[in-house]
Amino acid sequence: MATNTEKMIPYCMSRLSAAGYKATAARKIVLQALCELPGHCTSADVLNKVNQMGSDIGRASVFRILELFSKLSIIRPTYVNGSTPEYVLLPKNGHHAHIVCPKCNKVTELKICPFEPQLEQIAAQHEVQLTGHILELFGYCAACSPAG
Numbered sequence: 597m598a599t600n601t602e603k604m605i606p607y608c609m610s611r612l613s614a615a616g617y618k619a620t621a622a623r624k625i626v627l628q629a630l631c632e633l634p635g636h637c638t639s640a641d642v643l644n645k646v647n648q649m650g651s652d653i654g655r656a657s658v659f660r661i662l663e664l665f666s667k668l669s670i671i672r673p674t675y676v677n678g679s680t681p682e683y684v685l686l687p688k689n690g691h692h693a694h695i696v697c698p699k700c701n702k703v704t705e706l707k708i709c710p711f712e713p714q715l716e717q718i719a720a721q722h723e724v725q726l727t728g729h730i731l732e733l734f735g736y737c738a739a740c741s742p743a744g
């Protein structure tokens with residue numbers, strides 16, 4: 597995860613400053629925690645990680661920073677397991693894609709991107725500079741597959 601962290605932190609900090617937000621020590625440590633946590637993580641996971649890292653940032657600050665990062669699409673919440681959002685970090689021009697089983701909530705992460713061939717075209721068509729995307733597919737896993 598180290599290389600990911602090395603690339604992600606400067607990138608996300610530049611996204612913050614581009615949006616007019618200062619790269620405070622608290623924002624940096626929350627970002628570092630997000631980079632080091634594998635895959636999906638809840639705000640409680642982030643808070644635990646931040647504490648493990650020896651930081652004394654409080655719960656309210658961590659929550660506020662997660663909200664800010666979500667607003668800027670540096671992370672996005674997904675609602676795989678009920679009402680507690682699980683956050684995913686969006687790498688530079690990157691994507692996050694998974695399949696969720698609507699019955700057991702099993703999540704299968706996808707390495708490939710079905711959008712990849714069309715991304716440039718979509719960006720040009722809508723006159724936007726894409727920074728990332730998240731894609732959720734829904735489908736019954738083998739164990740939950742309705743018989744017949």
Ligand SMILES: [Zn+2]
Pocket residue numbers: 636684692693694703704705
């Ligand atoms: Zn995922």
Ligand SMILES: [Zn+2]
Pocket residue numbers: 697698699700701702736737738739740741
């Ligand atoms: Zn299932």
Ligand SMILES: [Zn+2]
Pocket residue numbers: 690691692693708709710711712729731
């Ligand atoms: Zn993708």
